[in-house]
Amino acid sequence: MKQKNSRGAAFPIFCVHKNENISATARYKCMRRSLLVIMLAITLIPLAIVSALNFVQYRQLLREDSLANARWSAESARAAIDAYLEKLEAAIIVLIDTYSFAELSEPRRLNQVFRQLKKEHQGLVDLSVIGADGVQRAYVGPYRLVGKDYSDSNWFHPALSKKIYVSEVFMGFRNVPHFVVASSKKEATSDEFWLLRASIDAETLDRFLAAVNTEAVEDIFLVSDKGVLQSSSRYQGGVLSEYHLADKPKQSGMLLSEDVRGEDLFYRAVSRIKNTPWLLVLDQQGYAKRKIWLFFKGRLLLTLSLCALAVGGVVIWLAGFLANKLKESDEARDAILSETEHTSKLASIGRLAAGVAHEINNPLAIIGEKAGLMEDLLGLDESFRHREKFLAQLQDLRGAVGRARAITHRLLGFARRMETSLSLVSLNEVIHEVLSFLEKEAAYRNIHIILQLQPELPAIMGDHGQLQQVFLNIINNAIDAVGNHGEIHITSYPGEGKKVQVAISDTGPGMSPEVRKHIFEPFFTTKMDKEKRGTGLGLSITYGIVKKLGGEVEVSSELGVGTTFILSFPAYQENGGGEAHG
Amino acid sequence: MAEVKILVVDDESDFATTLSERLELRGFAAKAVSGAEEGMALLASGWRPNVVLLDLMMPGIDGLAALDLFKRHDPKLQVIILTGHGSTESGILGMKRGLFDYLMKPVDIGELVEKIRQASEVAASGG
Numbered sequence: 247m248k249q250k251n252s253r254g255a256a257f258p259i260f261c262v263h264k265n266e267n268i269s270a271t272a273r274y275k276c277m278r279r280s281l282l283v284i285m286l287a288i289t290l291i292p293l294a295i296v297s298a299l300n301f302v303q304y305r306q307l308l309r310e311d312s313l314a315n316a317r318w319s320a321e322s323a324r325a326a327i328d329a330y331l332e333k334l335e336a337a338i339i340v341l342i343d344t345y346s347f348a349e350l351s352e353p354r355r356l357n358q359v360f361r362q363l364k365k366e367h368q369g370l371v372d373l374s375v376i377g378a379d380g381v382q383r384a385y386v387g388p389y390r391l392v393g394k395d396y397s398d399s400n401w402f403h404p405a406l407s408k409k410i411y412v413s414e415v416f417m418g419f420r421n422v423p424h425f426v427v428a429s430s431k432k433e434a435t436s437d438e439f440w441l442l443r444a445s446i447d448a449e450t451l452d453r454f455l456a457a458v459n460t461e462a463v464e465d466i467f468l469v470s471d472k473g474v475l476q477s478s479s480r481y482q483g484g485v486l487s488e489y490h491l492a493d494k495p496k497q498s499g500m501l502l503s504e505d506v507r508g509e510d511l512f513y514r515a516v517s518r519i520k521n522t523p524w525l526l527v528l529d530q531q532g533y534a535k536r537k538i539w540l541f542f543k544g545r546l547l548l549t550l551s552l553c554a555l556a557v558g559g560v561v562i563w564l565a566g567f568l569a570n571k572l573k574e575s576d577e578a579r580d581a582i583l584s585e586t587e588h589t590s591k592l593a594s595i596g597r598l599a600a601g602v603a604h605e606i607n608n609p610l611a612i613i614g615e616k617a618g619l620m621e622d623l624l625g626l627d628e629s630f631r632h633r634e635k636f637l638a639q640l641q642d643l644r645g646a647v648g649r650a651r652a653i654t655h656r657l658l659g660f661a662r663r664m665e666t667s668l669s670l671v672s673l674n675e676v677i678h679e680v681l682s683f684l685e686k687e688a689a690y691r692n693i694h695i696i697l698q699l700q701p702e703l704p705a706i707m708g709d710h711g712q713l714q715q716v717f718l719n720i721i722n723n724a725i726d727a728v729g730n731h732g733e734i735h736i737t738s739y740p741g742e743g744k745k746v747q748v749a750i751s752d753t754g755p756g757m758s759p760e761v762r763k764h765i766f767e768p769f770f771t772t773k774m775d776k777e778k779r780g781t782g783l784g785l786s787i788t789y790g791i792v793k794k795l796g797g798e799v800e801v802s803s804e805l806g807v808g809t810t811f812i813l814s815f816p817a818y819q820e821n822g823g824g825e826a827h828g
Numbered sequence: 829m830a831e832v833k834i835l836v837v838d839d840e841s842d843f844a845t846t847l848s849e850r851l852e853l854r855g856f857a858a859k860a861v862s863g864a865e866e867g868m869a870l871l872a873s874g875w876r877p878n879v880v881l882l883d884l885m886m887p888g889i890d891g892l893a894a895l896d897l898f899k900r901h902d903p904k905l906q907v908i909i910l911t912g913h914g915s916t917e918s919g920i921l922g923m924k925r926g927l928f929d930y931l932m933k934p935v936d937i938g939e940l941v942e943k944i945r946q947a948s949e950v951a952a953s954g955g
């Protein structure tokens with residue numbers, strides 16, 4: 247339970263499972279997912295924030311730039327129209343102040359003045375003199391307008407009351423869009439007002455506006471306060487079409503507005519043109535520097551995508567790497583825990599075994615001695631009737647005591663395996679010594695023992711007697727396993743990482759995975775023959791000794807093929823390496 | 829060679845008497861006692877064994893303390909510990925205090941006789 251809790255606490259955010267009995271694989275998958283999400287969040291969120299800030303900042307700059315651009319374009323157009331009108335107005339005022347009504351009413355004089363005026367003022371269509379009654383007294387221009395009565399025209403009465411007047415664009419008698427610039431004067435002789443009127447083609451305004459109609463500007467036009475277009479508009483219609491502005495600047499100055507239409511931003515600058523009924527409207531769709539903006543957006547998106555891809559890749563790899571590392575570390579820890587548990591189990595069993603052995607040895611010694619004495623006495627008395635039968639029984643009894651003794655002595659040996667007397671040991675020598683005990687039995691059973699011992703094998707630090715026991719147990723097991731005519735290969739060689747290794751392979755029946763799992767447990771035996779029944783302690787003693795000396799035992803076995811034990815010990819090094827544990 | 833005298837000291841008197849009987853059958857002069865105190869009393873009475881077979885775990889004076897007593901009484905005396913409780917430490921401790929050998933119960937009589945003979949030879953040579 248402790249392990250589960252500690253693992254759960256390691257990644258509690260995304261791995262809260264109601265059912266705690268999830269598999270280890272699921273836990274590591276979940277942890278990998280958690281790591282992935284957390285790392286993606288801590289890397290991509292700042293990236294996204296920085297990009298968003300950049301985006302907003304850059305858009306703000308471009309907006310401000312666009313607004314400035316709209317203001318500047320509108321200002322330029324207004325200034326151009328202003329300048330044109332001011333110059334024309336000044337010229338007309340000079341003429342009306344210079345000449346009298348009678349002088350300008352002369353066609354020749356008017357014609358002369360008109361030609362002069364037309365040279366300097368483009369768009370000028372005609373010039374006329376209108377009396378206080380609204381009747382046109384003199385006219386120079388392409389239309390036949392002499393004698394026309396303007397007293398009912400919208401512009402006439404306001405013009406009479408002002409020194410200078412600029413009208414809205416209208417059709418008039420000529421039926422062509424134009425506007426007039428008129429100046430009034432009181433005639434000293436008659437004490438009546440008269441007008442000098444110049445008509446200008448409405449297209450003149452279009453020409454001024456076209457001069458600022460750059461790529462960035464979507465539409466630029468003039469509209470009157472009454473909501474009538476004074477110039478043609480790209481989107482709102484031709485001259486004299488109706489168009490009402492929602493917002494107008496009050497007197498002078500400029501009104502700037504921003505509007506979002508669909509995905510684009512829309513800017514509008516509205517400016518009054520001084521002393522006229524006109525409002526200049528400039529529309530600018532999107533950003534003035536649209537290409538730069540699109541380029542920036544594309545680059546930002548590309549950079550963000552590449553960064554996200556790179557970060558994503560690294561994070562996926564890193565999450566997998568960390569999860570694997572953690573898994574490996576957990577597995578190593580579990581292995582150590584399990585090994586410690588195993589060793590501790592063996593030690594407990596060892597202590598128990600020693601106690602039991604001791605308690606059994608004393609009564610066993612009494613039985614043995616009593617049986618021995620009976621045998622001795624029977625040996626002295628040859629006349630006893632059942633002597634042979636008794637001797638046979640006593641021999642069985644001593645045999646049984648001998649078996650029990652063997653068990654108790656091995657139990658005590660098992661308990662004693664923690665005590666080691668260390669010296670430099672040559673494993674090749676130990677193998678030869680052990681084989682000298684076993685070679686008779688091997689020869690008797692026609693077992694072929696093939697030795698491949700590396701002559702230059704490094705020595706190890708170990709307990710000579712215990713190592714003998716280790717090899718005796720394993721080789722003895724191999725002899726029992728191969729049966730008659732079998733083969734046992736014993737190979738010694740220097741292993742990787744300054745190790746000395748001995749492999750003992752037999753051609754016996756091999757072990758099932760289930761048997762393989764239990765072979766190092768005390769009292770586990772597969773030798774069930776009555777004559778050679780095993781104690782089940784040999785391999786657990788072997789395991790304990792090898793581990794104590796800092797070594798490892800590996801077992802591989804296949805049913806029907808055989809079993810291989812590989813013993814690895816740290817090679818002795820003069821600088822203090824290769825010492826046994828404990 | 830003169831008769832070898834053996835003192836068997838073991839709180840398991842059944843074991844001690846049976847073993848001494850068997851040793852007598854093999855030509856030794858053996859006596860069995862059930863504790864170190866009794867053994868020391870026997871020695872004090874003037875009976876001088878060559879070899880003592882001594883149990884390790886006994887009530888009262890234990891085997892190692894008894895070893896000291898016997899060796900102090902007669903340094904030539906050879907002591908073999910015969911115990912059901914085998915531990916290397918007690919063996920080493922015993923050896924340091926002049927123990928001749930250390931055998932585990934149940935012991936093979938042949939092996940024991942051999943050890944006794946070796947010990948008696950050592951005793952005869954003056955320890």
